[in-house]
Amino acid sequence: MADGLGGDAGSGTTRIVLDVDTGIDDTLAIAYLLGSPNVDLLGVIGVYGNVTAETAVRNTRDVLRLFGRPDVPVLHGMPRPSWADCFEVDEGCARFHGGNGLGNVNPAEYVDGVGDDAGVDVGAGGAGTAGAGEDVAGAGAGVVVLGGDAVGGTGSDEGADVGSGVDGGATGVDLAGDVAELGVDVDLNRGADTDDAVGGAHGTSLADVVAEARDSLSVDTGSAVADAAAEVHTFAASGRVKSVGGYRADAEADLEEVVAAERAVRRAESEGVRFIIDAVRRYGRDVIVLATGPLTDVAAAIDAAPDIVDHLRVVMMGGALTQEGNCYDLVCETNIIQDPEAANRVFRSGADVTMVGLDVTHQCLLTRADAQSWRDTGTARGRFLADMVEFYINANEDADPMFLAGSPLHDPLAAAVALDPSLVSCFDVNMMVETRTGDGYGFRGRTIGDPTRLRTPRKTAHVALGVDADRFVSQFRDRVAALCR
Numbered sequence: 001m002a003d004g005l006g007g008d009a010g011s012g013t014t015r016i017v018l019d020v021d022t023g024i025d026d027t028l029a030i031a032y033l034l035g036s037p038n039v040d041l042l043g044v045i046g047v048y049g050n051v052t053a054e055t056a057v058r059n060t061r062d063v064l065r066l067f068g069r070p071d072v073p074v075l076h077g078m079p080r081p082s083w084a085d086c087f088e089v090d091e092g093c094a095r096f097h098g099g100n101g102l103g104n105v106n107p108a109e110y111v112d113g114v115g116d117d118a119g120v121d122v123g124a125g126g127a128g129t130a131g132a133g134e135d136v137a138g139a140g141a142g143v144v145v146l147g148g149d150a151v152g153g154t155g156s157d158e159g160a161d162v163g164s165g166v167d168g169g170a171t172g173v174d175l176a177g178d179v180a181e182l183g184v185d186v187d188l189n190r191g192a193d194t195d196d197a198v199g200g201a202h203g204t205s206l207a208d209v210v211a212e213a214r215d216s217l218s219v220d221t222g223s224a225v226a227d228a229a230a231e232v233h234t235f236a237a238s239g240r241v242k243s244v245g246g247y248r249a250d251a252e253a254d255l256e257e258v259v260a261a262e263r264a265v266r267r268a269e270s271e272g273v274r275f276i277i278d279a280v281r282r283y284g285r286d287v288i289v290l291a292t293g294p295l296t297d298v299a300a301a302i303d304a305a306p307d308i309v310d311h312l313r314v315v316m317m318g319g320a321l322t323q324e325g326n327c328y329d330l331v332c333e334t335n336i337i338q339d340p341e342a343a344n345r346v347f348r349s350g351a352d353v354t355m356v357g358l359d360v361t362h363q364c365l366l367t368r369a370d371a372q373s374w375r376d377t378g379t380a381r382g383r384f385l386a387d388m389v390e391f392y393i394n395a396n397e398d399a400d401p402m403f404l405a406g407s408p409l410h411d412p413l414a415a416a417v418a419l420d421p422s423l424v425s426c427f428d429v430n431m432m433v434e435t436r437t438g439d440g441y442g443f444r445g446r447t448i449g450d451p452t453r454l455r456t457p458r459k460t461a462h463v464a465l466g467v468d469a470d471r472f473v474s475q476f477r478d479r480v481a482a483l484c485r
Helices: 024-034 053-066 091-097 107-113 175-181 201-216 223-238 244-268 271-286 296-304 306-311 334-338 340-348 368-375 380-399 401-405 410-419 469-484
Strands: 014-020 039-046 074-076 144-146 149-151 196-198 241-243 287-291 313-317 352-356 424-429 431-433 447-449 461-467
Touching: 014 024, 014 271, 014 410, 024 039, 024 053, 024 380, 024 410, 024 469, 039 053, 039 271, 053 074, 053 107, 053 380, 074 271, 091 380, 107 380, 271 287, 271 296, 271 306, 287 296, 287 410, 296 306, 296 340, 313 410, 334 340, 340 431, 352 410, 368 380, 368 469, 380 401, 380 469, 410 469
Parallel strands: 014 039, 014 287, 039 074, 287 313, 313 352, 352 461
Antiparallel strands: 144 149, 196 241, 424 461, 431 447
């Protein structure tokens, strides 16, 4: 059985810091936690994975607003794996979660039915590279309060809706100030004397600005910026005239994308990771870090604050010990393969880790009848969840005949185990993740017992191998239905 999970001493309340890459099953996990009694959701961190970190943050805020909990702080997690300089959403993730991570369902379309408290600034965006107009600035300069103590980060919407226009335009964004704040030495006003670009006056200068900004910052925002800059150069060379609403605006939007991506990196390195550190230092083993995406944030917290390890309790969705993986190689599990190095550091750190992997999540299935029970509530929330999971169920049925019986409730089961460890039976073992493939190395991304710690008396990982699936699925369905009503 998992070591010491459940409510904190004497209160019956379970404190949770949730780290999510908010796709469909992450959203279901959030709904389950909100619908469960005696849960203190301290904050939610959006990390890359099913979607970009920016999209995870936005999706999380949208879902919390829809379910009447905009008060829960939402923080930015790491935007890329610890081993990589950038991140791009895998096609497989988009296949199961849709282009926006929520089955291509827009929460904004459901807000009118749930009251004014949930209907503010809800957007839906793509799951690929962050673009202009996304709610990516997020944190701003405030703080989140944990039990009365101020800690790093914030859940505010400061900086939302980045707009085009060097001088701010309709949105009032000071792009020049944003760039200067990041230490980018570029002239945003070169060639900006008129509203038209003739022979490259605007096009060339703005393309140069984009290129210079990319060179001076620490992230690669993907090919979209380079492609758009090339288009600007092509237009400029042609000598044609185009209004300020065309290529100039496109180049400005690309520059805003660069600024947003850099802000996300700098924010994540202090905000989400700092939140984990501060929560563990304040509450010790009376808080659970529930990770349903890659373990990059958790590993970064351990790296930055080794003193938290002895007090850190993690419940994670990821890995497989007795089952095939769900990646193309049929060895690795999706969350682990995103950042094997981070997962290995977490397993080998000595922290207390409960692994809720494919061994048990593939036994807990969501059916169309379950989704219909939410739709039958007649509420906007119920319709949203039913519409969203219809995409998920269809994708799983198309992917593998084994899922004709239902779609796996990966992240909701991990959330349930954090609240009620009696749902699973665990094998206690010291785990590791193989980080290289080849003779003598194993298979990169495989979760397996650590041979160097076989004789170590204390086993720090608790791998769920058995589950009371019927009890969990019934509880999950009913709690979410009650939340929808």
